[in-house]
Amino acid sequence: MASDRLLGRKASSDRLLSRKAIVTGAGSGIGAAVAARLRADGAQVFTADVKGDVDFVADLGADDANAALVEQAVKAMGGLDTVVPCAGISAFHPLEGHDDAYFRRVLDVNLFAVFRLVRDAVPHLKASGNGRVVTIGSTTSSYGDEGLCAYAASKHAVLGFTKSVAAELGPFGVTANCVQPGAIDTPMTAPAFTQMPEYRTFWENKAPLRRLGQPQDIADVVAFLCSDDARFMSGHGLFVDGGAMARH
Ligand SMILES: NC(=O)c1ccc[n+]([C@@H]2O[C@H](COP(=O)([O-])OP(=O)(O)OC[C@H]3O[C@@H](n4cnc5c(N)ncnc54)[C@H](O)[C@@H]3O)[C@@H](O)[C@H]2O)c1
Numbered sequence: 001m002a003s004d005r006l007l008g009r010k011a012s013s014d015r016l017l018s019r020k021a022i023v024t025g026a027g028s029g030i031g032a033a034v035a036a037r038l039r040a041d042g043a044q045v046f047t048a049d050v051k052g053d054v055d056f057v058a059d060l061g062a063d064d065a066n067a068a069l070v071e072q073a074v075k076a077m078g079g080l081d082t083v084v085p086c087a088g089i090s091a092f093h094p095l096e097g098h099d100d101a102y103f104r105r106v107l108d109v110n111l112f113a114v115f116r117l118v119r120d121a122v123p124h125l126k127a128s129g130n131g132r133v134v135t136i137g138s139t140t141s142s143y144g145d146e147g148l149c150a151y152a153a154s155k156h157a158v159l160g161f162t163k164s165v166a167a168e169l170g171p172f173g174v175t176a177n178c179v180q181p182g183a184i185d186t187p188m189t190a191p192a193f194t195q196m197p198e199y200r201t202f203w204e205n206k207a208p209l210r211r212l213g214q215p216q217d218i219a220d221v222v223a224f225l226c227s228d229d230a231r232f233m234s235g236h237g238l239f240v241d242g243g244a245m246a247r248h
Helices: 001-005 028-038 065-076 100-128 147-170 189-193 199-207 216-224
Strands: 022-025 043-049 082-085 131-136 175-181 238-239
Touching: 022 028, 022 100, 028 043, 028 082, 028 216, 028 238, 043 065, 082 100, 082 216, 100 131, 100 147, 100 238, 131 147, 131 216, 147 175, 147 238, 175 216, 189 199, 216 238
Parallel strands: 022 043, 022 082, 082 131, 131 175, 175 238
Antiparallel strands: none
8 A cells, every 4th residue: 555655554564483582562653663564574572551452450550569560571472682661741831830740750661660660671682682662752852842841841851761772782782772762643742733723734844755654754763773773783872753853
């Protein structure tokens, strides 16, 4: 189909055969597309989310949820060499009057859950000899935006965290990269795009490719980063944004 070609969609491959991956946020949007893409490329995938049709249902912002997730995933797959934390939350809150509780919640889900998941996976990533960590940042890992102080703080931190993982685990053959999506059409962004059509148009026009991204656009890049083709790439933040950040 023409639309499949435009999205670069491939039916399947065996390039991730033998990979054993955890994907969080797999109940929706980008995480669901990542899980499907990794499976289509031959990986075993253990999925987690707070809701939806996944292998492990839990609030990953809670203290001990990620340790339990790693334990169950390793048991189910017989190992673990790939971690893709996609779970995340976002909402517009002006800085003036911003309450502590929501700021903390954003950090718990978008940052602490990523830190704990990768930390608890370290022994398995090291043992595999060619582990992969692919975090999901945002264009707001590099820039700020109105109403997004908590979200942007969490996503800046995820990028810095990922670079440090690359530095620390590189000697064990592990790569770590942070995919930074632009505006992607998912249930997270749907309310804003519906309530503010001008916001949707702004992002469509800002991208030289003149459209919003689809979850598949992100999933295909994640699958590449998990593959042997990306074996010498580590410590990067990669905008996957239709070129939006390349222009003013
Ligand atoms: N959509 C975009 O434009 C965009 C842009 C940049 C980055 N991102 C990032 O991509 C990732 C996926 O977002 P999406 O757009 O697919 O949104 P989405 O809302 O469709 O998916 C997010 C998933 O995370 C899950 N989740 C939320 N809180 C959780 C928790 N406490 N424990 C477990 N699971 C939880 C949700 O249930 C949901 O299934 C997020 O990290 C988001 O910040 C999205």
